[in-house]
Amino acid sequence: MTDIGHLEDTDIDLAIDEGEAGERRATELANRLRMVAAEDPLLAQDLVEGLIVALDRAMGGTIREHLEGPALGVADKVLADPEQAR
Structure with missing residues (x-):
């Protein structure tokens, strides 16, 4: 029997x-993002915050309507910061 290796979805x-x-x-x-967080947690946090801001802009300010739990808390915090919301 031949081992053909591991197949990925791709x-x-x-x-x-x-x-x-x-x-x-x-x-x-x-x-x-998990790989980045393992290497540089602060960079990963910056990336996530930037992504939240960009998604909120792209969605016309409605990102909060699509989140719940901890993700909603993070979005509220990020979007409440005037420096981040620019």
């Missing part, structure tokens, strides 16, 4: 819908 060429593609991109982003 190794399989399957047609996926836009929702699945978006979910995969979000998962990849989260994984990359």
Whole structure:
């Protein structure tokens, strides 16, 4: 029996819908943020805060409506800071 190695999702060429593609991109982003956080937690925090601000702008100031729990608390804190909200 031959060991063909570990297959990744990206190794399989399957047609996926836009929702699945978006979910995969979000998962990849989260994984990359975790890797950055392991190396440089302050940089990761800055990246997350910048992402929250950018998403809030792109969504017309409605990001809070799509968050709950700790994520909502972080967004409230970041967006309340006039320096961040620019």
